[in-house]
Amino acid sequence: MPLSLHNRVIDELGRAVIDGRSPAGTVLHSDDIAQTQGVSRSVVREAIRVLAAMGLVESVRRIGIRVLPQERWNAYDxxxxxxxxxxxxxxxxxxxxxxxxxxxxxxxxxxxxxxxxxxxxxxxxxxxxxxxxxxxxxxxxxxxxxxxxxxxxxxxxxxxxxxxxxxxxxxxxxxxxxxxxxxxxxxxxxxxxxxxxxxxxxxxxxxxxxxxxxxxxxxxxxxxxxxxxxxxxxxxxx
CATH class of the missing domain: 1.20.120.530 (GntR ligand-binding domain-like)
Structure with a gap:
């Protein structure tokens, strides 16, 4: 996958969590992200994997991608x-x-x-x-x-x-x-x-x-x- 797309999605989603545009408890959906960002679902999946490792989001089966509160963030990342x-x-x-x-x-x-x-x-x-x-x-x-x-x-x-x-x-x-x-x-x-x-x-x-x-x-x-x-x-x- 193009690295520039991958990084752009990580950057845009991550900043939205950090600055509160996607507040804790918000549920995101891969299909919506793919459409909004103009990328494939595989790019979205990899971006979510990276953001989950930072403690910013978690994937919840049958629900979607839940934004986590600040106390869950990896403060040392x-x-x-x-x-x-x-x-x-x-x-x-x-x-x-x-x-x-x-x-x-x-x-x-x-x-x-x-x-x-x-x-x-x-x-x-x-x-x-x-x-x-x-x-x-x-x-x-x-x-x-x-x-x-x-x-x-x-x-x-x-x-x-x-x-x-x-x-x-x-x-x-x-x-x-x-x-x-x-x-x-x-x-x-x-x-x-x-x-x-x-x-x-x-x-x-x-x-x-x-x-x-x-x-x-x-x-x-x-x-x-x-x-x-x-x-x-x-x-x-x-």
């Missing part, structure tokens, strides 16, 4: 994160991931300083140095690539497979922050130095220093993006 960041839910999504990062990444840095392989810590140090050079030059696209890699290396360097599995969600929120224009034209010099401090502490085997430097990064990040969720209520799932 990078595509779900991207859709939320591009819609009205961007404030809540930024808040959730920023708070998650502030809880996980300082501990990841501390563990990386204890367990990170030498080759990985050397790469982390090189990336931090490149971030400072690129950040000072104001190349935000290249800085974003390096920033995503930096935090990925810290998570993987922790030796904790559950922390490592957060690399894609955290990469998605870093991308979203840049796409939403929430990054300064040039990263703050102090923030650039804190990244170097994290890398230096990890390479030198200083867990407390690594954790402290990462906590500074996280607090600065939250302070910069917090206005996006200032008036956003918190969801509470029973």
């Amino acid at each position: 990078p595509t779900v994160i991207r859709w939320r960041l591009e819609g009205e839910g961007k404030g809540a999504q930024l808040r959730s991931l920023s708070e998650l990062r502030s809880a996980v990444e300082p501990m990841a840095a501390e563990l990386a300083a204890q367990h990170c392989p030498e080759e990985l810590s050397a790469q982390l140090m090189a990336v931090a140095a490149q971030m400072r050079t690129v950040g000072r030059a104001g190349d935000l696209n290249r800085f974003l690539e390096l920033d995503i890699l930096f935090h990925r290396l810290v998570l993987h360097g922790s030796g904790n497979e559950m922390f490592a599995s957060l690399d894609e969600p955290i990469g998605a929120v870093l991308s979203g922050r840049t796409d939403l224009g929430l990054m300064p034209a040039r990263p703050h010099e102090t923030a650039l130095q804190w990244h170097v401090d994290v890398a230096d502490a990890i390479q030198g085997g200083h867990p407390e220093k690594a954790r402290a430097a990462m906590e500074l990064i996280m607090r600065r990040t939250i302070a910069e993006v917090e206005p996006t969720w200032a008036d956003t209520p918190r969801p509470y799932f029973a």
Whole structure:
């Protein structure tokens, strides 16, 4: 099947669920979707399979395709994160991931300083140095690539497979922050130095220093993006 059709149907149906145009409890039908989207039923079936894996819908025998409530969504799926960041839910999504990062990444840095392989810590140090050079030059696209890699290396360097599995969600929120224009034209010099401090502490085997430097990064990040969720209520799932 043409991949472009497949992706288009996933994107249109998924966004409709995320932004509330297809609210929880709505029942969709494959034939209607195929007709509306101008695609075959096989394309619709594959799209629904993908959306079901994201927790957005479920197929119910003799009923149709039921839209699921938010508590059933796969909150860590990078595509779900991207859709939320591009819609009205961007404030809540930024808040959730920023708070998650502030809880996980300082501990990841501390563990990386204890367990990170030498080759990985050397790469982390090189990336931090490149971030400072690129950040000072104001190349935000290249800085974003390096920033995503930096935090990925810290998570993987922790030796904790559950922390490592957060690399894609955290990469998605870093991308979203840049796409939403929430990054300064040039990263703050102090923030650039804190990244170097994290890398230096990890390479030198200083867990407390690594954790402290990462906590500074996280607090600065939250302070910069917090206005996006200032008036956003918190969801509470029973």
